[in-house]
Amino acid sequence: MTPEQVAASYDQIADRWLDLSTYGFAQLERAVAFVKHKGTALDVGCGTGRLMGLLSKHGFRTDGLDVSPAMLAHARNRFPEARLFHGNICRWRLPHAYDLIVAWDSVWHVPLSDQEAVLTKLCRGLAAGGVLVFSTGGTDGPDERQNSLTGPPMYHATLGVPKALRVLADAGCVCRHLEYDQYPEGHVYIIAQKREYDGPQTCGPVRLRAVHPGDLLRMFEMQLDPDSNRMAVTNPRTAEAFVAHWAKALSDPACTTRAVLGDEVFVGYICCFPIGGEDHVGYWIDKPYWGKGIASRALHLLLREVARRPLVASVATGNGASLRVLQKHGFVIERVHLAPATERYPECEEAVLVLRHPGPPDNDNGETITAGQ
Numbered sequence: 407m408t409p410e411q412v413a414a415s416y417d418q419i420a421d422r423w424l425d426l427s428t429y430g431f432a433q434l435e436r437a438v439a440f441v442k443h444k445g446t447a448l449d450v451g452c453g454t455g456r457l458m459g460l461l462s463k464h465g466f467r468t469d470g471l472d473v474s475p476a477m478l479a480h481a482r483n484r485f486p487e488a489r490l491f492h493g494n495i496c497r498w499r500l501p502h503a504y505d506l507i508v509a510w511d512s513v514w515h516v517p518l519s520d521q522e523a524v525l526t527k528l529c530r531g532l533a534a535g536g537v538l539v540f541s542t543g544g545t546d547g548p549d550e551r552q553n554s555l556t557g558p559p560m561y562h563a564t565l566g567v568p569k570a571l572r573v574l575a576d577a578g579c580v581c582r583h584l585e586y587d588q589y590p591e592g593h594v595y596i597i598a599q600k601r602e603y604d605g606p607q608t609c610g611p612v613r614l615r616a617v618h619p620g621d622l623l624r625m626f627e628m629q630l631d632p633d634s635n636r637m638a639v640t641n642p643r644t645a646e647a648f649v650a651h652w653a654k655a656l657s658d659p660a661c662t663t664r665a666v667l668g669d670e671v672f673v674g675y676i677c678c679f680p681i682g683g684e685d686h687v688g689y690w691i692d693k694p695y696w697g698k699g700i701a702s703r704a705l706h707l708l709l710r711e712v713a714r715r716p717l718v719a720s721v722a723t724g725n726g727a728s729l730r731v732l733q734k735h736g737f738v739i740e741r742v743h744l745a746p747a748t749e750r751y752p753e754c755e756e757a758v759l760v761l762r763h764p765g766p767p768d769n770d771n772g773e774t775i776t777a778g779q
């Protein structure tokens with residue numbers, strides 16, 4: 407069954423979900439206990455919003471997503487203030503990274519062929535240290551079933567426990583808890599946690615960490631370098647413009663700003679930031695560190711951390727090193743145009759590259775990434 411057909415089935419039985427069972431609450435409490443920063447949560451397949459009250463009691467600002475309009479209408483009545491999205495998790499784009507993602511008895515309705523991509527998407531949608539809790543079928547291998555036991559036709563699929571654990575690990579998550587909570591029934595729930603980016607998340611000698619206000623002076627000096635500006639075809643920012651730009655970037659939750667460390671030395675910065683409804687990436691590596699593959703590794707790490715796609719990068723066509731770094735990671739040139747001069751940029755021929763696929767190459771080994779700027 408397709409998600410749309412599953413939605414049509416839930417539309418028929420939505421009223422039954424108004425009974426406020428507390429099943430899953432204890433499991434959710436167990437997951438919440440692992441969350442260090444209780445900021446934002448996403449309830450995937452939120453249904454009538456049964457779990458959302460519990461999440462708000464813990465202080466989460468919770469978004470909900472559901473493919474069934476009737477289920478979602480009940481959730482809207484209950485939580486008029488919540489951001490509730492109508493959509494199919496297979497295609498829905500997460501608006502930002504979340505501290506907690508709950509997918510209780512929901513993603514098991516996703517077609518088997520989409521299960522791995524959806525699980526990977528949820529892991530990539532976690533902030534560093536964020537927690538995912540979801541339920542699935544506890545088989546040893548992939549399985550899918552369709553029946554009409556609850557009335558309208560219903561479909562369930564699972565990757566099976568071994569494969570689900572591999573997908574979680576490949577997407578940078580660690581399993582914290584796995585339980586057959588209805589044993590001998592095959593219902594399993596899993597709690598997984600995204601690794602902290604200030605931890606051992608490295609690519610060769612390169613590591614990313616959050617940009618701190620104490621980095622700004624060094625960053626200001628880096629962006630004054632004439633050769634770097636010639637290469638990137640940029641005008642350096644004045645001190646005033648630089649301070650204003652970074653004050654905004656550091657306070658905007660939609661911006662991911664990371665310091666790039668090479669062998670623990672601060673060598674540059676890499677960011678993802680919204681411009682006109684698109685998510686852009688950009689980086690700046692201090693000139694003495696060019697040609698060592700640092701930008702490539704930093705981009706690899708950023709693409710693991712930032713779930714949003716597509717991502718856009720604008721690069722002067724003369725900046726061959728950056729074009730190579732971006733293309734190596736799956737960015738594709740979608741257009742080339744003459745960008746007019748602005749205060750920040752001299753006029754130049756500019757390539758607009760877009761990354762549309764979900765993740766960076768499954769390659770953690772910095773050695774195999776060729777050098778770029």
Ligand SMILES: C[S@@+](CC[C@H](N)C(=O)[O-])C[C@H]1O[C@@H](n2cnc3c(N)ncnc32)[C@H](O)[C@@H]1O
Pocket residue numbers: 409412413416430450451452453454455456457471472473474477493494495496509510511512513515516
């Ligand atoms: C068994 S109910 C669980 C609802 C809620 N999580 C709870 O525990 O009360 C499953 C929910 O997942 C939603 N769902 C199923 N497939 C979905 C998909 N592909 N995308 C988003 N929601 C989906 C259904 O519409 C339904 O509301």
